[in-house]
Amino acid sequence: MRSSRLGKTLATLTAATAMALGGTLMTATGAAAVDGSACKVNIKNRSMAASSFGAQTWSGPGSTYTKKAYLQSFEGFYARCYTTNSHGNRWYYGDPNGRSYRAWVYAGNVFTP
Template identity: 40%
Template structure:
């Protein structure tokens, strides 16, 4: 039984290594990865970063206009972006950037 567990663990680890970069940042809601993008916040005076791609989710941080967010992927047909500002990772709606 332990041999099967080791094989399963190795297979799982190999799958993680081969997964797209969005998986590496911890978001299962991503539908499309973005390669090397940093976007400035342009919405009003600030935009909120949420725990999931929904206005009903918890706000993790407010990012003020002019600050740049490293984005990794999108969800819901590009209307939400998953990214990182400082040490905080979360979701921001597209109008924060465009």
């Protein structure tokens, strides 16, 4: 009977821990790649360029995501759409010039020539 009570206590503790962690994990920012479905506004290939300091591209709209290639100063970027992340920062999603993938770039690191 003692082991039965211990088993129930462990099961309850495990369930409570899982619920607490699950709630935390569901609200945490994921580091997985995010495609254009995260966009809120379509802009259809706006030609942009990296600032004079260059621009890091990312797998999602925020610096918690995985880094991709670095755009050199004034290198082209064709923005397809954009979103505003939870910090109020605008991020563009599109095609880095001459690259075979799409990526996100922070609006403060690109400009429209």
